Amino acid sequence: MKSGDAFGFSRRGVLVGGSAAGAVLVHAGPVQAAPAKGDVPVTMPVSLEVNGTRHDLQLDTRTTLLDALREHLHLIGTKKGCDHGQCGACTVIVNGERINSCLSLALQHQGDKVTTIEGLGTPDKLHPMQAAFIEHDGFQCGYCTPGQICSAVAVLGEIRRGVPSHVQEDIVAAPAVSNQELRERMSGNICRCGAYSNIMEAMQHVAGESA
Amino acid sequence: MKFETPAGKNPIDQLKVVGRATSRIDGRLKTTGNAPYAYEQHDVAAHQAYGFVVGAAIAKGRITAMDTTLARAAPGVVAVIGTLDHAQPLPKSRFNTAHLFGGPQVEHYHQAIALVVADSFEQARAAAALIRTDYAREPGQFDLAKAAPDAPLVPGSKGKPDVARVGDFDTAFTQAPVQLDRSYTTPDESHAMMEPHATIAAWDGDRLTVWTSNQMIAWGKASLATTLGMPPEKIRLNAPFIGGGFGGKLFIRADVVLAALGAKAAGRPVKLALTRPMMMNNTTHRPATIQRVRLGATRDGKLTAIAHSSASGDLPGGDPEAAVSQTQLLYAAPHRETFMKLAVLDLPEGNAMRAPGEAPGLMVLEMAMDEMAEKLGMDPVEFRILNDTQVDPAKPDRSFSQRHLIECLRTGAEKFGWSKRNPKPAQVREGRWLIGMGVAAGFRNNLLMKSAARIRLERGGRLTVETDMTDIGTGSYTILAQTAAEMMGVPLDAVTVKLGDSDFPASAGSGGQWGGNNSTAGLYAACVKLRAMVAQTLGLSENAHFADGKVIEGEKALPLAQAAREGPLTAEDLIEYGTLDKQYQQSTFASHFVEAAVDAYTGETRIRRMLAVCDAGRILNPKAARSQVIGAMTMGVGAALSEELAVDKRFGYFVNHDLAGYEVAVHADIPHQEVMFLDYPDDKSSPMKAKGVGELGLCGVGAAIANAIYNATGVRVRDYPITLDKHLEHLPVLA
Ligand code: FES
Ligand code: FES
Numbered sequence: 041m042k043s044g045d046a047f048g049f050s051r052r053g054v055l056v057g058g059s060a061a062g063a064v065l066v067h068a069g070p071v072q073a074a075p076a077k078g079d080v081p082v083t084m085p086v087s088l089e090v091n092g093t094r095h096d097l098q099l100d101t102r103t104t105l106l107d108a109l110r111e112h113l114h115l116i117g118t119k120k121g122c123d124h125g126q127c128g129a130c131t132v133i134v135n136g137e138r139i140n141s142c143l144s145l146a147l148q149h150q151g152d153k154v155t156t157i158e159g160l161g162t163p164d165k166l167h168p169m170q171a172a173f174i175e176h177d178g179f180q181c182g183y184c185t186p187g188q189i190c191s192a193v194a195v196l197g198e199i200r201r202g203v204p205s206h207v208q209e210d211i212v213a214a215p216a217v218s219n220q221e222l223r224e225r226m227s228g229n230i231c232r233c234g235a236y237s238n239i240m241e242a243m244q245h246v247a248g249e250s251a
Numbered sequence: 252m253k254f255e256t257p258a259g260k261n262p263i264d265q266l267k268v269v270g271r272a273t274s275r276i277d278g279r280l281k282t283t284g285n286a287p288y289a290y291e292q293h294d295v296a297a298h299q300a301y302g303f304v305v306g307a308a309i310a311k312g313r314i315t316a317m318d319t320t321l322a323r324a325a326p327g328v329v330a331v332i333g334t335l336d337h338a339q340p341l342p343k344s345r346f347n348t349a350h351l352f353g354g355p356q357v358e359h360y361h362q363a364i365a366l367v368v369a370d371s372f373e374q375a376r377a378a379a380a381l382i383r384t385d386y387a388r389e390p391g392q393f394d395l396a397k398a399a400p401d402a403p404l405v406p407g408s409k410g411k412p413d414v415a416r417v418g419d420f421d422t423a424f425t426q427a428p429v430q431l432d433r434s435y436t437t438p439d440e441s442h443a444m445m446e447p448h449a450t451i452a453a454w455d456g457d458r459l460t461v462w463t464s465n466q467m468i469a470w471g472k473a474s475l476a477t478t479l480g481m482p483p484e485k486i487r488l489n490a491p492f493i494g495g496g497f498g499g500k501l502f503i504r505a506d507v508v509l510a511a512l513g514a515k516a517a518g519r520p521v522k523l524a525l526t527r528p529m530m531m532n533n534t535t536h537r538p539a540t541i542q543r544v545r546l547g548a549t550r551d552g553k554l555t556a557i558a559h560s561s562a563s564g565d566l567p568g569g570d571p572e573a574a575v576s577q578t579q580l581l582y583a584a585p586h587r588e589t590f591m592k593l594a595v596l597d598l599p600e601g602n603a604m605r606a607p608g609e610a611p612g613l614m615v616l617e618m619a620m621d622e623m624a625e626k627l628g629m630d631p632v633e634f635r636i637l638n639d640t641q642v643d644p645a646k647p648d649r650s651f652s653q654r655h656l657i658e659c660l661r662t663g664a665e666k667f668g669w670s671k672r673n674p675k676p677a678q679v680r681e682g683r684w685l686i687g688m689g690v691a692a693g694f695r696n697n698l699l700m701k702s703a704a705r706i707r708l709e710r711g712g713r714l715t716v717e718t719d720m721t722d723i724g725t726g727s728y729t730i731l732a733q734t735a736a737e738m739m740g741v742p743l744d745a746v747t748v749k750l751g752d753s754d755f756p757a758s759a760g761s762g763g764q765w766g767g768n769n770s771t772a773g774l775y776a777a778c779v780k781l782r783a784m785v786a787q788t789l790g791l792s793e794n795a796h797f798a799d800g801k802v803i804e805g806e807k808a809l810p811l812a813q814a815a816r817e818g819p820l821t822a823e824d825l826i827e828y829g830t831l832d833k834q835y836q837q838s839t840f841a842s843h844f845v846e847a848a849v850d851a852y853t854g855e856t857r858i859r860r861m862l863a864v865c866d867a868g869r870i871l872n873p874k875a876a877r878s879q880v881i882g883a884m885t886m887g888v889g890a891a892l893s894e895e896l897a898v899d900k901r902f903g904y905f906v907n908h909d910l911a912g913y914e915v916a917v918h919a920d921i922p923h924q925e926v927m928f929l930d931y932p933d934d935k936s937s938p939m940k941a942k943g944v945g946e947l948g949l950c951g952v953g954a955a956i957a958n959a960i961y962n963a964t965g966v967r968v969r970d971y972p973i974t975l976d977k978h979l980e981h982l983p984v985l986a
Contacts, residue, residue: 103373122910181494181723
């Protein structure tokens with residue numbers, strides 16, 4: 041595993057030594073051969089059921105589920121905050137489970153049922169969670185919001201189904217809709233505007249009504 | 252409209268719509284995914300290609316060669332632009348410190364050096380990885396602690412001396428019976444707004460339109476014109492929705508410049524976003540500081556001497572983090588001294604982040620105040636109250652327009668249950684948890700900026716507001732609608748608000764917590780004009796009043812819509828300010844109270860309760876204003892406990908440049924938060940009598956957290972963020 045050590049130095053180490061000596065040449069770039077001009081990207085067909093509608097797509101194999109939604113189906117409600125599974129802005133519900141759509145390739149979802157924020161409700165017919173977010177001002181810039189709402193809806197479902205979390209006192213008991221429980225389960229959804237306290241109120245509101 | 256004398260009674264004072272807790276009018280769009288942000292405007296320009304930006308792999312030096320052959324040959328590639336295509340860097344606007352693109356010089360890590368445009372995102376990204384760049388690296392200065400001692404003093408602004416002095420600090424400090432002299436540090440911080448910097452650019456002949464994410468439309472348009480060397484009137488900027496900015500989108504960045512260049516080269520519209528891992532080194536950040544506070548007091552707690560100094564770094568030609576400004580105005584003391592030092596560092600550009608200056612400045616000053624209160628054996632709330640000032644300490648005949656800091660502190664103490672705090676640290680236990688309470692004052696100036704708006708009474712009686720003002724989560728859409736509804740006597744839903752377009756009248760924009768007060772005041776001015784036009788059209792005098800969709804004078808009550816029977820009526824005006832902000836110091840104030848629990852075994856901190864009491868003039872929309880404050884408090888939790896851009900001092904870059912490594916507060920970190928607003932409309936700020944509130948909530952909160960942790964543990968950590976490794980060893984031994 042320590043192949044760099046076999047030569048007694050690492051790439052980084054060389055650079056450090058170099059910089060101490062003043063100007064140093066550095067290369068950054070590929071070592072692999074170029075693809076031939078005219079190569080077409082490798083695409084494959086995939087069928088997704090998004091918000092109840094079936095879509096047959098021919099996609100670049102590198103396309104994430106997130107980009108399939110945003111760039112190919114123009115469902116812009118699902119947001120790209122990091123593209124690395126670090127922020128939750130891209131949260132959608134796939135076959136009943138919330139996932140970060142930036143972390144899977146669209147082709148992995150052949151036949152899957154995807155629910156995005158657009159599938160939960162519309163401006164004229166809000167989902168109760170969307171209405172609660174508005175009432176409790178559970179957002180500011182709105183960029184993390186679709187992900188927060190998809191997560192919030194899914195979290196209440198997880199608690200109902202008894203899916204445990206690590207803040208539970210007793211892991212085999214039914215989880216409660218407590219503030220601590222909700223906060224723990226929602227922590228994969230970052231809101232830099234800091235609407236967390238209000239999001240909790242919105243979720244408690246919806247949980248209370250559906251309880 | 253020129254605002255030169257304090258506002259008298261005006262239609263806003265009716266408070267039928269303004270001042271009421273109002274849900275955001277853009278809420279339905281945002282919560283359903285129907286609000287289009289910059290990268291998402293699929294339908295504004297056909298046939299959009301995708302751009303992918305490449306960043307420099309060194310912090311300082313020169314690019315000696317760039318081979319783009321492989322990238323150009325890669326599938327789907329439409330255009331490649333390398334920085335060496337330009338002999339010189341593109342001109343930069345007065346707002347930018349580092350160049351955004353062009354030329355062989357590398358000024359900071361991840362500075363943009365190339366753009367690949369391709370038919371798809373995946374193709375552009377893959378091709379970008381095929382660019383080979385050769386660099387001649389040069390040594391740089393990346394270590395603030397090393398550079399600070401020799402850093403030059405920052406010249407005083409507008410001919411003021413480098414060191415701002417009142418009285419004779421040195422003598423007073425030496426003679427003070429109780430003294431505190433401490434040094435503190437705050438780290439580099441990143442805005443980390445959730446929406447990455449993104450732009451779609453499209454050319455139509457020599458005209459350019461950019462759909463982008465920018466807080467300041469008019470600045471952005473002028474800056475882009477400078478950088479691209481074209482007349483501003485040929486540029487249109489559009490940003491109806493902005494996924495957070497916090498100062499990081501005050502100025503144009505590489506995304507908009509490269510999208511424009513890419514669209515030109517590709518001969519078709521180009522969309523691009525900076526990748527998350529590029530944002531933290533490519534764009535700006537809040538610079539780290541090394542601060543020193545010296546306080547001298549009498550034994551009964553009267554401050555006699557205050558000194559505050561701060562050193563920070565930036566690229567050549569950059570600005571300091573103005574961490575000492577609030578210290579000139581927050582507390583009374585006859586002898587004072589403040590100054591700043593600015594070192595040249597070759598890290599990415601330091602620039603404004605939410606409450607620049609005050610955020611790190613108060614994290615330090617308000618920790619020092621806590622330390623001094625303890626030395627004096629005084630309650631920290633009472634110590635602050637005793638040293639309140641109602642005038643500018645440097646100019647005692649200049650008073651504050653409004654200042655109710657004492658009431659913030661007293662109300663907060665009462666509401667929070669401050670009397671239950673044990674003044675002796677490390678005394679309160681709950682099982683494994685050490686419990687403490689902390690307080691700090693918040694302070695941030697209210698800035699007056701001219702701002703224009705247009706309002707149109709449409710046939711049928713609806714109103715349309717147009718201004719280039721932005722809504723970065725602040726709630727601009729809603730307060731502008733409230734203002735128009737109040738002024739014209741119509742319900743909120745009769746108003747349509749259009750924002751963020753450079754074709755609209757230029758507003759104050761969103762920054763420095765000046766957006767709310769100034770943009771609504773600009774609209775107020777336009778509404779005054781429209782009211783006159785309506786009254787005249789209806790044959791009424793200017794005494795007519797507007798209510799319930801009617802224009803009423805004496806016996807007459809005519810429908811507002813009647814005035815637009817012949818066609819829409821449009822009024823445009825701006826608010827400009829006289830010298831009321833010179834005659835009076837205009838500021839906003841807060842008290843922050845925090846209860847923290849520290850795990851005695853692990854040193855981990857949990858925030859249990861937070862309360863802010865704010866004195867910020869009239870609150871236009873208490874619902875959105877509260878959100879601004881809790882959001883800022885949340886950012887303050889990050890600043891106090893976890894946020895730090897880790898500097899690689901060998902290679903000169905921020906190592907933890909993504910959201911996994913740079914830790915902002917998440918749900919689990921934030922308890923229920925309480926906010927109270929004192930009701931003191933400020934007639935010297937504008938006809939709206941409002942002031943800024945968006946940054947106030949961040950000012951002081953970090954120190955309140957630090958002071959609560961100290962009260963819990965008895966361990967004083969003076970280097971932010973207060974991570975567990977800094978106090979774990981010294982925590983009290985559990986019985
Ligand atoms: S975009 Fe998928 S987690 Fe951030
Ligand atoms: S609302 Fe802006 S990030 Fe959550």
